[in-house]
Amino acid sequence: MRAKKAAAVMLCVALTAAMATGVSVSAKDKDELVLYTWDGMVPQEVLDDFEKETGTKVVYSNFDTDETMLEKLSQAKGGDYDVVIADDYIIESAVKEGLVQKLDKDAIINWGNINPLFQGQFYDPDDEYTVPYGAGIPLIVYDPDQVDIDIKGYKDLWDPSLEDSIAIIGAYRVICGITQLSMGESMNEDDVDVIARTGEKLQELAPNIRLIQDDNTQNALLNGEASVAFLYTSQVTQALKDNPDLKVVYPEEGLGFGILGTFIPSEAPNAEAANEFINYLLQPEVTAKCINSVGYYNTNKAADDLVDENLVVPDDVTKGESIENVSQEAEQEYNKIWTEFKAACD
DSSP states (O other): OHHHHHHHHHHHHHHHHHHHHTOOOOTTTTTEEEEEESTTSSOHHHHHHHHHHHSOEEEEEEOSSHHHHHHHHHHTTTOSOSEEEEEHHHHHHHHHTTOBOOOOTTTOTTGGGBOGGGSSOTTSTTSSSEEEEEEEOOEEEEOTTTOSSOOOSGGGGGOGGGTTOEEEOOOHHHHHHHHHHHTTOOTTOOOHHHHHHHHHHHHHHGGGEEEEOSSSTHHHHHTTSOSEEEEOHHHHHHHHHHOTTSEEEOOTTOEEEEEEEEEOBTTOTTHHHHHHHHHHHTSHHHHHHHHHHHOOBOOBGGGTTTSOGGGSOOTTOOOEEEOOOOOHHHHHHHHHHHHHHHHHHO
């Protein structure tokens, strides 16, 4: 009995102290927030500063693929994790499965900092569930000293002067997608006849392809093996760090966005702290620390002046499209034309 009274007194003292410092307490792990994303996605400095500011400790849990995240979240029935940062297409699946809760926008007072270019996307058309964390925007990069033409868009990759000089990433839907943009079609074309024409267009590109490689593709550009490259965001960032004289092209036909979204699982143990954490990430100074660390494109307009200038999307860029799921028949056709394209490049 004496032990119970002592415990009750200790709880009262803890609650009183928490109220005095502005840190709220609930029955279950109110002082803890579980973040689930890839390793290194959020700098430790940011996590430490959040804990100092709020008293909430961030427990960092990481996954290797989006599919692993969705499987774990599904097994937990939308619980176990408080904040998740993942890719757009997988978020669409998580929302459809009822594993994502709506954001408390009254608690996210920094909502207005978000760049509208990255809102209203296919996975969250009404911006109810997600806040963009960063954007992956594959771009054309080239050495102007080695290229005789002024590259302005995807269509220029077919120029005969670029024979055997282009390095591209190995994401087949992305490469098929930019080919379709050059044709005036959608990156997510579902008509197999149009996809077949995409295959024909790719065959015309094959003579210009020096290599297809997903990892460290920028090295071919840096070591002179290729004079033009189509690279992932992190590769663009690395290429410019190593050679600032390279020229980056925001293709006039439009961009292929890949957006990292932050969301709160449907049964998050600490949803209140999760909304607070998302609001914290939207502070310009905090966003800048994250973006400059991971090298993605900035999705927070208020932070544009604080991030590396190479990670800010120009104001005149207004067109963009994300890779989305297509029908099984269309997917099979994409795989077919990609296999044929790679064979033609060998």
